[in-house]
Every structure is written in structure tokens, then in C-alpha cells.
């Protein structure tokens with residue numbers, strides 16, 4: 072019996088897999104999504120230990136591990152902290168047609184950023200520090216796309 076495996080050139084092929092799945096978002100995010108869906112309100116939660124205000128809300132503080140049980144309603148406005156312009160189509164990953172803008176929005180009243188679309192502006196005109204406001208979807212389903220996107224304020 073020959074040991075043919077030691078002489079084999081091992082090849083590597085590129086591939087992609089798609090793995091559809093479902094998961095529970097837990098009680099904290101469920102409350103957040105239900106308020107967004109049912110009342111069109113964006114809430115955050117505040118850590119009683121260090122005072123950090125999280126949006127989206129967290130079940131545990133990432134700094135001191137206490138449970139942020141105080142909820143605060145946010146006005147829906149914020150500032151662009153960072154962004155990227157997506158210029159290629161990836162229909163299974165991106166829910167919008169390119170080009171579009173993903174932005175990190177530091178919402179007024181919160182200490183963390185929310186990742187979302189920035190729209191109603193040409194991608195080339197988006198700037199760090201720009202003031203934006205949330206635009207809610209008319210029909211909301213209890214997910215992050217209940218916020219349709221953020222647009223320039225004023």
C-alpha cells in the first residue's frame with residue numbers, strides 16, 4: 072500500500088455559504104423593539120453603576136457589569152461619529168442597493184453609537200460631526216429597520 076497522501080498537492084478552493092437562522096433578542100432588546108414598533112419611540116437604558124447610557128440598550132453594562140434598569144427616551148437626533156459608503160451590491164448582506172451609507176450615530180442623550188443608514192443626502196456630502204435625525208418606517212415590524220434611516224437635521 073503506497074502512502075500517496077504525502078505527495079499530494081493540497082488545493083484550497085474559495086466558497087461562500089449561506090446560513091439562515093433565528094434567535095431570541097432577549098427581554099431588553101424585545102422591549103426596545105416593541106417601543107419602536109408600537110409607539111415609534113427610541114429608548115436607551117442607563118447603568119446605575121457608571122451612568123453609561125446605551126442605545127441599543129444592553130442587558131448588562133459592558134463597563135461594570137451591572138444591569139442597566141433605568142430607561143430613558145431619546146429625542147431621535149444625533150451626530151455622525153463615523154461612516155462608510157458602500158459601493159458594491161451584496162443583496163444577501165445589504166438590505167439596500169449601492170451606493171448607500173452606513174453611519175455610526177451617537178444619539179443625543181446616549182453614550183454609545185447606533186449603526187444605521189444615512190440617507191436623503193448624496194453619499195459624498197456625508198460628514199463626521201453632521202447632525203442627523205431618525206426617520207421611522209411607516210409600517211414597523213419590531214426590528215432595526217423600523218428606523219428607516221437617519222437624515223440630515225434641518
Ligand SMILES: [Zn+2]
Nearest residue numbers: 118121132135
Ligand atoms: Zn456600568
